[in-house]
Amino acid sequence: MPCFTNYTLPELEKWFAENGMKQFRARQVWDWFYLHGADDYDKMLNLPKKVRNFLLNNLSLIQSSVAKIKIAADDSEKSLIILAKDNEFVESVWIPMGSHATVCVSTQVGCPIRCSFCASGAYGLERNLTTGEIVEQVWYSSKAYSRRGIKNLVFMGMGEPFLNYDNLIKAIKILNDENGLKIGARRMTVSTVGILKRIVDFAKDVPQSNLAVSLHATTDELRKELIPGCPSSIAALLSALSEYYKRAHRKITYEYVLLKGINDSLNQAAELSRIIKKIPSKINLIEYNKVDFNDYEAPDRNTVNKFSNYLIKKGIDVAIRRKKGDDINAACGQLRRKQKI
Numbered sequence: 001m002p003c004f005t006n007y008t009l010p011e012l013e014k015w016f017a018e019n020g021m022k023q024f025r026a027r028q029v030w031d032w033f034y035l036h037g038a039d040d041y042d043k044m045l046n047l048p049k050k051v052r053n054f055l056l057n058n059l060s061l062i063q064s065s066v067a068k069i070k071i072a073a074d075d076s077e078k079s080l081i082i083l084a085k086d087n088e089f090v091e092s093v094w095i096p097m098g099s100h101a102t103v104c105v106s107t108q109v110g111c112p113i114r115c116s117f118c119a120s121g122a123y124g125l126e127r128n129l130t131t132g133e134i135v136e137q138v139w140y141s142s143k144a145y146s147r148r149g150i151k152n153l154v155f156m157g158m159g160e161p162f163l164n165y166d167n168l169i170k171a172i173k174i175l176n177d178e179n180g181l182k183i184g185a186r187r188m189t190v191s192t193v194g195i196l197k198r199i200v201d202f203a204k205d206v207p208q209s210n211l212a213v214s215l216h217a218t219t220d221e222l223r224k225e226l227i228p229g230c231p232s233s234i235a236a237l238l239s240a241l242s243e244y245y246k247r248a249h250r251k252i253t254y255e256y257v258l259l260k261g262i263n264d265s266l267n268q269a270a271e272l273s274r275i276i277k278k279i280p281s282k283i284n285l286i287e288y289n290k291v292d293f294n295d296y297e298a299p300d301r302n303t304v305n306k307f308s309n310y311l312i313k314k315g316i317d318v319a320i321r322r323k324k325g326d327d328i329n330a331a332c333g334q335l336r337r338k339q340k341i
Contacts, residue, residue: 001058002058003132004029004033005135005174006131006132008177009026009027009177012029013026027179028047030179034179037143040061041055041061062139063083063085063133064133066080066140067081072327072328074096074325076093077094077325078093078325078330078335079094079140081137083129083133090133090137090158091157091158091335091336092105092140092157094144101141102154103137103152103153104154105154106137106335107157107158107159107160107167108127108129108158108159108164109127110123110158111125111158112160113193115226115227116225116227116294117226117259117288117296117333118291118333119293119334119335120158120335122336125159128163129159129167131171131174138153142181153175153187154212155168155189155191157335158336160192161190162192162195162198165198165201172185172209184208185206185209186210188206190209190211191214191255192211192212193214193227194214194237196240199211199244200244204247208250210250211241211250212255213237213241213255215272215275216263218234218268219271226259226262226263238279245279245280251281253283255283256272257333258285258286258288258304259298260288261297264303264304269307269310272311277315282316284321285304285318286321287299287304289323291336
């Protein structure tokens with residue numbers, strides 16, 4: 001059975017028409033779901049009972065459910081979301097930011113990239129998420145926290161978003177729709193390890209959204225060691241990013257996880273500044289968040305500050321990412337598919 005959350009509004013209107021219903025009924029269902037958080041057709045009271053019964057038997061409304069929520073000391077919340085299709089699960093995180101919030105969204109069940117410092121790829125890739133399974137992660141947060149609007153979306157959860165490109169782009173368009181959750185395209189950031197073709201496609205398909213690139217090393221040798229599924233050389237990556245910037249005219253964000261004694265020296269900071277200065281950009285320095293299957297450690301704060309200050313003196317726009325939710329394994333690199341529930 002098809003699912004409502006896989007459809008854009010124009011697609012939904014077409015589906016209604018093809019199934020003998022008036023198109024405006026599609027907009028009614030759309031409003032009930034995205035604007036009022038209705039999770040059952042019987043709650044959509046301006047739909048005739050005949051229409052509701054038809055939809056109940058021919059168009060599933062949602063394809064996942066929230067099985068468990070963990071709350072961190074900083075009030076971040078990690079949701080374990082069960083997927084009806086096969087009882088697999090993903091994790092997403094709601095992150096309070098004052099009067100607003102950010103949602104960290106997953107795009108795959110597991111991850112094929114297998115970054116050595118990240119829990120998401122430890123058990124490999126099971127499958128891509130559908131468009132609706134991506135959308136529903138945000139919908140659950142929007143419904144639960146209606147009084148604290150979602151300001152930002154970061155597609156930085158489980159998976160490599162650009163290896164699920166078509167479903168990702170469609171989800172972005174649904175989440176951006178002015179008739180629905182209406183999350184601004186400029187408030188969405190997609191993180192990639194560097195799928196070259198999709199970097200260029202992204203500039204064409206959603207030029208207002210932001211691109212973040214997981215770099216983590218300044219040589220191909222170290223990058224391949226840290227990222228076994230690394231799809232390209234740094235030189236090829238920079239070439240694709242240069243083309244992206246020419247098309248989208250948006251600064252690139254580089255992500256760099258600092259690992260004690262591995263990629264945190266001032267020599268590496270110098271090489272990093274040389275690499276990233278080639279294209280307008282900024283960099284997020286991420287202190288390694290502990291996972292239980294490797295021996296990496298985070299550098300001490302003095303080392304982090306020296307690394308950051310070196311880049312700043314070189315004219316680089318630098319931010320040290322604040323830890324959020326690390327006490328419930330909800331911080332960067334800690335989401336996983338550890339067991340089936």
